[in-house]
Amino acid sequence: MEAYVQKKSAEELKPPLTSVGVIGWVRSNLFKGWFSSLLTLIIVYCLWVIVPPLIRWAFIDSLWLSTGAECQQSDGACWSIIPANIRFIAFGFYPYDEQWRPFAAMALLVALLFYSRNRNHWKKSLAYAWILGLFLMGLLMKGGLFGLIPVETTQWGGLPLTLTLSIFGLTAAYPLGIAFALGRRSKMPTIKMLCIVYIELIRGVPLISLLFMSSVVFPLFLPEGVTINKIIRAQVAIILFTAAYIAEVVRGGLQAISRGQYEAADSIGLSYYLTMRLIILPQALKIVIPPSVQQLISAFKDTSLVVIIALFDVLRTTQTVLSDPKWMGFSAEAYIFVALIYFLCCFFMANYSRKLEKELSTEEH
């Protein structure tokens, strides 16, 4: 064998020109080989056929502030249906003159949510702010104090209802789900059995049937004269349903934590509760941020199922507008608008989860 000793160390070189810059990008991403080129051409053709007419319908020929009758004459989109009915879509049958109240409540909610986005604000004072905020929102919606006219919950509807059901649903379901996940891994057989039975039972039925049960079957078990508010019953059904799914997601995270973590916690004398709170859950929950948010997003969208027990969430108020003869036939526009509302909320959730994941990452970058 010939001996080898390096005489001169290699210099650092720039990559060849054809692989960088705009041309390089187009070549390697759009026209790499005949199959890729063909796909690119087909897609460009489809966009050419679809996009211009769509833009024409939505923006050029469209009407934004007209009456229903004017809309019937035009070919374009009739966005006018939204501004003309926005207050009913947003607030349902809430008394017209009092609608500033749900509006204020929602503004407060959005402000609190935005403030809570920043993890540096997660202090005790924020918890008090939320408690106070929720109390104020409840007061605004329900009235009866400080000269506010009382408004029956049967008149609540639209966005406030959707947001109430989902935000309470999600915030209550998450801790409950964690408790069920821990219970399912408990060493105590009774607790373990109960949790398994609960999770599997709930996962085995659709949300619709739970909602029906809460509104039809459940009242049969109440003593004569006792009634529980319909919104609360739907709320409980949503919480119980979501919690079962969250429990399974969290359990997946718990399984990913190695035995060594439990042993290290045990060996410094931490109790079960502290081990979970300080060591295991922070790690497990971080791992399951993506699937948890997936669950929360789908639970948020599922709140629209409450229409079947005659609650007027934002989807139902929109449908009601569509049954008005003046605006008949513009369902596409109305549904696009509602879809946009749902999309925005879900988008914020997904976006926030990605941000959170990044902030909590402790790996080397």
Next chain:
Amino acid sequence: MNEETAKSTDMQAMAESMIEIIDMHKWFGDFHVLRGIDLTIHKKERIVICGPSGSGKSTLIRCINRLEEHQRGKIIVDGIELTNDLKNIEKIRTEVGMVFQHFNLFPHLTIIDNLALGPIWVRKIPKKEAEEIAMHNLEKVQIAEQAQKYPGQLSGGQQQRVAIARSLCMSPKIMLFDEPTSALDPEMIKEVLDAIIELAQEGMTMIVVSHEMGFAKSVAHRVLFMDFGQIVEGNTPEEFFENPQHERTKLFLSQILH
């Protein structure tokens, strides 16, 4: 002070026993892992345990702080018998520190938080004081400058030194080491052994499962050889290495010393 005189002065302090294990048995299902262990460890005594893989070394030391439960016999640590009484178990765990083969640091906490956690939550020491304790122990293992990093950013040797410091923050009376250097790259073994040797010089009672024979010779008062869940032979390091009595000890030593 040379090693020999250091050892003999320690010997005189060892009248009292720190750990007493009497005819202790343990099973994993049907598998008889520990088959009658009798062992007394005195205050300030340092024991090195060696033996083939699967012989029950880890299980033995894990029984001492009740990470594993024994099923027959007695274990008495610092005068407290290990039973199912949760209060006793938690008390013993604060007095017995343990260092694991794979470090088991908490990856979501900074180094200083890893160390201060026990003092704050178990010993109920105020945060500021706990952090002082943590920094003191980090300095002891010469790693204070890494206090604000996360475990994933440190080398294996550094992580193991942090793990040692974490145990020390609870001011334990006994330290257990389960193969503290066998997951490390060769160039990092020395820094970890040095940290353990420094502890030894302070008179810590310790049990070390290790196959580092040079280390055993320089710090151990006694070397034990385990095989098939029993203690086959135990002697001073000089006698143990120069003049092993049992056939299986001889075989084992010839395998690891080539």
